[in-house]
Amino acid sequence: MNPLEGEPTWTTITRGIDIFYTRPVLGSELATDRFSVAADGTGDPCHGFTFHSRLSLEEIEERLLNAVAHLRFASPLVAANLETGIHDHIFRSWVYAPAKSAVEVLEWSRKVVVVVGPTTSEDFIKTTVKNQVPYTHFDGSIILLHYYLFPNAGEPGIFSLFVHGPHTILDGIPTIAAFSSIFEWMANPEREPVDSLQWGREWQNLPPGPVTATGGPRxxxxxxxxxxxxxxxxxxxxxxxxxxxxxxxxxxxxxxxxxxxxxxxxxxxxxxxxxxxxxxxxxxxxxxxxxxxxxxxxxxxxxxxxxxxxxxxxxxxxxxxxxxxxxxxxxxxxxxxxxxxxxxxxxxxxxxxxxxxxxxxxxxxxxxxxxxxxxxxxxxxxxxxxxxxxxxxxxxxxxxxxxxxxxxxxxxxxxxxxxxxxxxxxxxxxxxALFEIMSMSVGHRLTxxxxxxxxxxxxxxxxxxxxxxxxxxxxxxxxxxxxxxxxxxxxxxx
Incomplete structure (x- = not known):
């Protein structure tokens, strides 16, 4: 029998009056998640780009907040959590709560986007990978990943944008593609206002498992x-x-x-x-x-x-x-x-x-x-x-x-x-150009x-x-x- 027949799909669970979407981590999601959980976060990436912009740090931050909100609509897994005990007592599952409104999403975006003081990409990576994900905020909310924005020390007009989170989502190529979407939305924040998106239906963009995404069992x-x-x-x-x-x-x-x-x-x-x-x-x-x-x-x-x-x-x-x-x-x-x-x-x-x-x-x-x-x-x-x-x-x-x-x-x-x-x-x-990308940097937590x-x-x-x-x-x-x-x-x- 083919072990890939009947790959799990997204189903719903109810908690109180709220509906959540869930499926097990699958394929390399499971492999990377096991590495992270069992080995103290090993393999979790810190990946980013350094760029030049004529905008101020404050203007870039506002555009980034908007862009990350759009990213949630297109790729809602960035706002999911990983939990044990839903499909298995050891292996984790994705759990996603659909957004109720654009206001809620922008509040979430303000937790995801973090602006830090001037530093260098190298120093930022070495400092950041010492931390484990996910992030737990003061209000008890759990955030899978953070996008960090900072000015480069001693270089006026030069900034860096990094993401830090689990490899369960942050493979290299999809991560770079997500940065591409973010820069596109940052360059054109008025193209599609966040409050015009069909929040509550974004769960339909949740990704299937690797077998379904590649055409099913062979x-x-x-x-x-x-x-x-x-x-x-x-x-x-x-x-x-x-x-x-x-x-x-x-x-x-x-x-x-x-x-x-x-x-x-x-x-x-x-x-x-x-x-x-x-x-x-x-x-x-x-x-x-x-x-x-x-x-x-x-x-x-x-x-x-x-x-x-x-x-x-x-x-x-x-x-x-x-x-x-x-x-x-x-x-x-x-x-x-x-x-x-x-x-x-x-x-x-x-x-x-x-x-x-x-x-x-x-x-x-x-x-x-x-x-x-x-x-x-x-x-x-x-x-x-x-x-x-x-x-x-x-x-x-x-x-x-x-x-x-x-x-x-x-x-x-x-x-x-x-x-x-x-x-x-x-x-x-x-x-x-409003944003001119100069270089890319990659680091990982290695334990x-x-x-x-x-x-x-x-x-x-x-x-x-x-x-x-x-x-x-x-x-x-x-x-x-x-x-x-x-x-x-x-x-x-x-």
């Missing part, structure tokens, strides 16, 4: 579906642990403290890398997955006695479901966790048989692409994580037998998800031992960032992200 589950699930289970239960970058300490000293390092590849070299990757027949995701594997390998001395079995594995390679979602669930306002995880591995003996560093990269690229192509060719890939968490409910959160397993994910071309310059309606060029690397491109530059808890020294994290970059740049080596 045929041939017993063959192709179970083959995929068995492959994932087999790789996760490999008795040989993956090679890793070892930390200096086995315990986290300051829970929530974040060690981060980033490399930015300039425009000229980025253009060369992108061209070389394309000519070679690979993608940027392939490139950095392979470079990440080689960087881990470079931190290890692999003896000949274990060479045949040695491997480097990313057990949580992420395949976003956006490409698989069908109308009406494929809009940029489909704001919830929507991923499939599938392990990808590097067979070390094939790589070490070659001494030339560029040839090693090409060997790793071929291995990575072969696995990516195999997953993408399986029609059940969009449902892989939903199937796994249904067949083996995640009561624990062990990813692999090695607690220091490293993870990398590519957020893609940010420029394709969010416009850099935002103008009011009917603006006649060459008037300056387990897994180093986390993100890559993305923005404004024609490639960004590579690694973050860990404080059981790694900053020098080690810096050396690791530099080694990933060095390995990737062999693609343009002569």
């Amino acid at each position: 045929p041939e589950w017993k063959t192709k579906g179970m083959a995929l699930v068995n492959q994932i289970f087999s790789m996760h239960t490999n008795p040989v642990p993956t090679l890793v970058v070892q930390p200096e300490r086995t315990e986290i000293q300051n829970r929530g403290a974040l060690i981060r390092s980033q490399v930015v590849i300039d425009e000229e070299r980025t253009a060369r890398v992108l061209q070389a990757v394309k000519v070679a027949g690979y993608s940027v995701s392939h490139l950095f997955e392979a470079a990440h594997f080689l960087a881990v390998l470079s931190h290890n001395r692999v003896g000949s006695t274990v060479l045949d079995n040695a491997h480097v594995t990313n057990y949580m390679c992420i395949f976003g479901l956006q490409r698989f979602q069908l109308p009406p669930y494929n809009s940029k306002n489909s704001f919830t966790s929507a991923m499939s995880y599938a392990p990808v591995t590097l067979r070390v003996n094939e790589v070490l048989a070659c001494e030339d560093p560029r040839e090693r990269l090409l060997i790793a690229l071929r291995q990575v692409k072969e696995q990516f192509d195999g997953y993408l060719a399986n029609p059940h890939l969009p449902h892989a994580t939903a199937a796994v968490v249904t067949l083996v409910p995640p009561h624990d959160i062990a990813v692999s037998s090695n607690p220091y397993t490293s993870v990398i994910t590519n957020l893609g071309v940010v420029d394709r998800l969010i416009t850099s310059n935002w103008f009011p309606d009917n603006t006649v060029p060459p008037r300056a 387990n031992m897994m180093p986390l690397t993100h890559t993305w491109s923005f404004h024609s530059k490639l960004f590579i960032q690694t973050a860990t808890p404080d059981n790694w020294d900053h020098s080690t994290v810096q050396a690791f992200v530099e080694e990933i970059t060095r390995q990737a740049l062999y693609i343009v080596a002569e």
Whole structure:
């Protein structure tokens, strides 16, 4: 029997005289929620953009309050809560109360939007991820996430806007898409007044589960579906642990403290890398997955006695479901966790048989692409994580037998998800943009031992960032992200 048949949908519950909408967390929602609950908030993001504006902080705040109110209508899950005991005594469920009026929504928006004093994006992330979500306010209300607005210290006219909340909703791509909607509403606050929206009916925009959103269960589950699930289970239960970058300490000293390092590849070299990757027949995701594997390998001395079995594995390679979602669930306002995880591995003996560093990269690229192509060719890939968490409910959160397993994910071309310059309606060029986005910053609360690397491109530059808890020294994290970059740049080596 296909475990994905009959995916739960939104139903109602009554509390007093009020009606609430609820469904279980599903697929990657469940996986990320279990990580957050069981490991003290690990993985919960703090994600934002820095921008220039000629408006005052007060004017931006008012526009932001309006924009967040619109976001609730388009993506009402931002105003939901997560509760245990509705569908399961361990796993949580979404619970959403429809708004009664625009006045109520604006009151909610004033709790969600928080203006803080001048700081930098880096300092803000490091401070904010020390806190856990959700937020409990003085009146007892529970708010799933906050949008933070602040002026950048020492930079007149420069501001930053961040969101901090659970990964259960804040996947990278949907989060960036939500920022795009927010900037659009901020640029045009009069386009559709908040009090003209049909409050009380916004619950109809609540997202379905991953199976429904991608067209329902696929045929041939017993063959192709179970083959995929068995492959994932087999790789996760490999008795040989993956090679890793070892930390200096086995315990986290300051829970929530974040060690981060980033490399930015300039425009000229980025253009060369992108061209070389394309000519070679690979993608940027392939490139950095392979470079990440080689960087881990470079931190290890692999003896000949274990060479045949040695491997480097990313057990949580992420395949976003956006490409698989069908109308009406494929809009940029489909704001919830929507991923499939599938392990990808590097067979070390094939790589070490070659001494030339560029040839090693090409060997790793071929291995990575072969696995990516195999997953993408399986029609059940969009449902892989939903199937796994249904067949083996995640009561624990062990990813692999090695607690220091490293993870990398590519957020893609940010420029394709969010416009850099935002103008009011009917603006006649060459008037300056009302909001000009300058940069993006990403951080996470990390309370387990897994180093986390993100890559993305923005404004024609490639960004590579690694973050860990404080059981790694900053020098080690810096050396690791530099080694990933060095390995990737062999693609343009002569």
